[in-house]
Amino acid sequence: MENNQEGRLKTDPFIRHHCPNFLLCLFQPSLPEAKYRPYLKQQRRAGMQCGRGFQQLLVVLLWCGVLFPVAAEDVYRQQREVMLDEVERELRVLAVPFGLEGLSPRLRVAMADVPRHEFVPPQQRANAYQNRPLSIGYGQTISQPLIVALMTELLQVSAGDRVFELGTGSGYQAAVLDRLGVDVYSMEIVEELADQAKQRLQQLGFDRIRVHLGDGYHGLPQAAPFDAIIVTAAGSHVPPPLVRQLKRGGRMVLPVGNRYHVQQLVLVIKGLDGSLTTQEILPVSFVPLTGSH
Numbered sequence: 001m002e003n004n005q006e007g008r009l010k011t012d013p014f015i016r017h018h019c020p021n022f023l024l025c026l027f028q029p030s031l032p033e034a035k036y037r038p039y040l041k042q043q044r045r046a047g048m049q050c051g052r053g054f055q056q057l058l059v060v061l062l063w064c065g066v067l068f069p070v071a072a073e074d075v076y077r078q079q080r081e082v083m084l085d086e087v088e089r090e091l092r093v094l095a096v097p098f099g100l101e102g103l104s105p106r107l108r109v110a111m112a113d114v115p116r117h118e119f120v121p122p123q124q125r126a127n128a129y130q131n132r133p134l135s136i137g138y139g140q141t142i143s144q145p146l147i148v149a150l151m152t153e154l155l156q157v158s159a160g161d162r163v164f165e166l167g168t169g170s171g172y173q174a175a176v177l178d179r180l181g182v183d184v185y186s187m188e189i190v191e192e193l194a195d196q197a198k199q200r201l202q203q204l205g206f207d208r209i210r211v212h213l214g215d216g217y218h219g220l221p222q223a224a225p226f227d228a229i230i231v232t233a234a235g236s237h238v239p240p241p242l243v244r245q246l247k248r249g250g251r252m253v254l255p256v257g258n259r260y261h262v263q264q265l266v267l268v269i270k271g272l273d274g275s276l277t278t279q280e281i282l283p284v285s286f287v288p289l290t291g292s293h
Helices: 013-018 023-026 038-096 105-112 122-126 145-155 172-179 191-203 240-245
Strands: 134-137 141-143 162-166 183-188 210-213 226-231 246-255 264-271 276-286
Touching: 038 105, 038 145, 105 145, 105 172, 122 134, 134 191, 141 276, 145 172, 145 226, 145 246, 145 264, 145 276, 162 172, 162 240, 172 191, 183 191, 191 210, 226 240, 240 246
Parallel strands: 162 183, 162 226, 183 210, 226 246
Antiparallel strands: 134 141, 246 264, 264 276
16 A cells, blocks of 8 residues: 555555455444554545445345335235225125125224235236135135125124134135134145145234144034134035034025036024024135035
């Protein structure tokens, strides 16, 4: 090192462009007087420009790594509200014949708190807040938000209720129920989907939901009886094991019918005397119920 005629530090080209002490030039710490540590002072002065460059790079990286995800979450949140506005309008019309007032404020809050884009494959995220079913692989789908809302409203659950779900799928329906304060026991017959749903729900903070692998047609006797049961795949009839595991006074909502014919969404109410009342709600189209039955 040597001083030029103007008294400024003349640095070696390697030091100017490569900054041998990364942390020193990046954070520019306070150092003792130059007469005690002349080399470090030279390093610091030589590295100031390098440090500014690294700091600018950090700003860019922080913008991409922090602000972009925050902005994306804001976009998803806005899309979710638009989706719920549409669901509310349509449900207001659908629900009248069944004594419902439409999308309850309680359910709207619950659905607004569930990030649907986290429950679909990456290639489907752009479509996550469209009011339609989406493929999640393995021949299965995530239900249309309108149908999720309708089925949930028909259950008329209260906080603390015990609910059985046949067909976990992505875990979205279970997450909505969880946000209503109920205890959810969900069963999925496709092992890959069960594993994915369990991991996804835990990562998103829905750790109260119990996901089981198995044939949901037979229910979950060890956790019965249930205040409500929801089925997200269509069979040709109402499964008798689920009827037995439904509490008196409880409700079950499920699609019934053949995949090649019209399916009906059916509400089953178990009276306090054990009698059953069934009501057809509207035509639907669900994936078929699979299993040993």
